[in-house]
Amino acid sequence: DIQMTQSPSTLSASVGDRVTITCRASQMISVWLAWYQQKPGKAPQLLISKASILEDGVPSRFSGSGSGTEFTLTVRGLQPDDVATYYCQHYDSRSPPTFGGGTKVDVK
Amino acid sequence: EVDLVESGGGLALPGGSLRLSCAASGFTFGSFAMGWVRQSPGKGLEWVSVITHSGGGIYYADFAKGRFTISRDNSANTLFLHMYNLRAEDTATYYCAKVPGKFCAGGACVYDFWGQGTLVTVSS
Numbered sequence: 001d002i003q004m005t006q007s008p009s010t011l012s013a014s015v016g017d018r019v020t021i022t023c024r025a026s027q028m029i030s031v032w033l034a035w036y037q038q039k040p041g042k043a044p045q046l047l048i049s050k051a052s053i054l055e056d057g058v059p060s061r062f063s064g065s066g067s068g069t070e071f072t073l074t075v076r077g078l079q080p081d082d083v084a085t086y087y088c089q090h091y092d093s094r095s096p097p098t099f100g101g102g103t104k105v106d107v108k
Numbered sequence: 109e110v111d112l113v114e115s116g117g118g119l120a121l122p123g124g125s126l127r128l129s130c131a132a133s134g135f136t137f138g139s140f141a142m143g144w145v146r147q148s149p150g151k152g153l154e155w156v157s158v159i160t161h162s163g164g165g166i167y168y169a170d171f172a173k174g175r176f177t178i179s180r181d182n183s184a185n186t187l188f189l190h191m192y193n194l195r196a197e198d199t200a201t202y203y204c205a206k207v208p209g210k211f212c213a214g215g216a217c218v219y220d221f222w223g224q225g226t227l228v229t230v231s232s
Binding site: 032034036038042043044045046049055087089090091092093094095096097098099100101102 | 145152153154155167169170203208212213214215216217218219220221222223224225
């Protein structure tokens with residue numbers, strides 16, 4: 001199976017900061033990578049698919065990039081509403097889908 | 109508006125069984141693949157199973173093979189997950205989730221809408 005490794009596992013930043021989360025795949029997955037946001041006590045919400053395609057209704061301060069084995073989720077101008085755990089997930093057809101371990105984002 | 113409402117969770121004995129349901133509304137249920145993803149308390153997300161729009165294609169995570177059965181009733185807009193021979197490690201919140209298409213290559217899907225989940229606790 002393809003393993004997904006996220007870093008950091010936690011981060012704390014100030015309102016307005018630029019935040020970057022990294023996700024690495026153990027094998028090449030092209031752009032078959034999604035990012036989800038899970039707020040405390042809530043279900044996950046899809047933010048980005050195909051590595052960089054922003055879902056409808058997702059604020060433009062979120063962006064995704066990368067291909068192959070290394071991917072990033074960037075939040076430009078962190079807001080208090082962005083407090084959540086963020087997960088990457090691969091959906092390459094050669095292997096069952098797997099999620100990264102998550103990155104918990106707090107606001108200082 | 110897409111809405112997914114899970115039910116059927118609760119306390120089960122080790123070796124026991126449960127049937128989870130997911131009632132869907134706000135979209136043409138029979139036109140989309142659907143899946144289940146679980147989350148153990150305080151832990152990350154783990155894919156469980158996915159079924160194509162027609163039910164003709166089904167995929168399971170290794171831990172679910174032989175113990176879990178996914179199915180759907182398109183006439184009732186409902187997704188099911190039958191779980192048998194439950195283990196303590198199956199304790200989790202189980203989420204029903206919609207796929208933005210009829211099927212996914214190899215069963216590897218992205219999930220664009222999620223229900224609020226139903227908690228399954230396996231304990232004696």
